[in-house]
Amino acid sequence: MTAADKLTAALRSPKKAGRPAIMPYLTSGYPTLDGFAELVESVSEVADAMEIGVPFTDPMADGVTIQHSSHIALKNGVSLKWILETLRGVDNKAPMVLMSYLNPLMRYGFEAVVRDAAEAGVSGFIVPDLPFEECSILRESADEAGLAVIQLVTPVTPPERLKMLTKESRGFVYAVTKTGVTGGKVGGGSVTEMLDRVRAVSPLPVCAGFGIRSAAQIDELTGHADGAIVGSAFIEALGRGEDGATWLRGLHG
């Protein structure tokens, strides 16, 4: 079983049965460098999978919250090398995927980053500025190592492309629930309708992300999404000094 397959399996059987799997997003090195390994460990007790963000100076798909956390983390001195070394030492209880803009990965080298990520226990990659047509540069190495390159689909993805992307994705399919950047809030019929469309064609679990903040929203996703990615709201809670694992437990209502 590859790391990508294990990720798929974890999302198909969440710790809390009958509800979508919970996948929090953490900005590496935020709020502090020193506490990050411990934060990942404690969050992994509650989460079904984790998105580990690699901060970038120009996060064009992110709203103000993750722009801010990325900025702080970079000021704290975080680097991709540090992140992978830190993750290697973490006793994680949930699969991790690395969410990074392309340039830090490219600079590190695609073969090297796949090798070191695999050693650090990472199951796959989400690269928001790497559309499918360009992704072979990462995917060739990732496929070989059994790591997932996760494709994103959006409310404006045309039907044929949706089918192609869900087929080509590995691990899971990331359904971006709104046009726009991370943060804000989504809800209502248009979101569940979109998720139903994605799920109807996807051979993989479908995780909804962008604008998901609360237990009530996750309730609404039940039966429409296999997982919920919670980013900005979780980062805000960490920024307020709340305990990450406790806050996440609250998402189960």
Next chain:
Amino acid sequence: MTALAALIAGKLPDGRGRFGTFGGRFIPETLVPAINRLEAGAKEALADKEWRASLDAELASWVGRPTPLTHAPRLSEAWGADVWLKREDLAHTGAHKINNALGQALLAKRMGATRIIAETGAGQHGVASAAACARVGLPCIVYMGSIDIARQAPNVHRMKLLGAEVRPVESGDKTLRAAIDEALRDWVSDPEGTFYLLGSAVGPHPYPWLVRELQAVLGREARSQMLASAGRLPDVAVACVGGGSNAIGLFHPFVGDTDVALLGIEAGGHGTGLGEHSATIAYGSPGVLHGCRSLLIQDDDGQIIETHSISAGLDYPGVGPEHALLADTARATYEAVTDAEALDALQQCCRLEGILPALESSHAFAGARRYAEKNPGSVILIGCSGRGDKDLPILLEAIDMGGK
């Protein structure tokens, strides 16, 4: 076929938007349908004779094209060369930026966009976009870094007068790069109705190609004007390079004239250390920013480094992918000149030719002067990309004008 041969043969960018290994389309999935539509719409429009005729008519009657080619006898004498200026400073709104802004605004109208967004550094592209949007009747929002708003105040007022909304960008480095980030975020939020009027030859395919096609008018004019006025092509064509839109517009029609050297001048700021300059080709390395693979000013972790230039329009850590290829193949050479050299050349041009070039364009003058020193008697074509009126607040601080 080598990449350079393909470029000369008009085969680049290729089907994937590449100039050799540079270019491409590194964008969020949300923008993929919009970028596909833009590429199809732009190709269709540029191949449509009627549309091109309507663009040419607007370029003639509203922009004032063709802009003159001016002989510069006193600079020629001072430098020991034969100096010619392509006068984009005389185009409507005061810089070459209008060629692209008008073309894209007409394209947006044709494609049924309801709203236009743009980014700006020095404010020249913002002013050009505001004017072009007013002309075609579309609302215009311009993202501009708060540092640039402070140093290019006259252009901010012009944009507002022309009916645009100027949105200050406080994130990132608060200059052109952050303004592009913010414009992309806006576009991701409304990819169906919004048209992103990108101002330089950077960004995801089709922008580097589209901007080049719309700016090449200045190089085509300059080439035929040189033949008509000087009776020959220049030994060298010199242009300043930030993202590189005026330089690619000037260079592109000369790429096949292998006897004509192409010299791009980047902003050397006040030093060669990271953060002291914006000279991407001189000091950068390959990477991906703002949707395209090109050369970047970055650190060992792939983080983008803040740049410096006295000229806001050159203060950008990337460069257009076609320039990256021209540099890679050595068809063009790129050098950096410092803030001080640019300021000195600006004053010399003012006093000897009665022309106040923009700070950006002054880098080209400084680079041309250096070329003349090494190549006495040569025929030099300078892209005078814009006029310097907008730079008065900076010039008042930087130049001693004998009391306030």
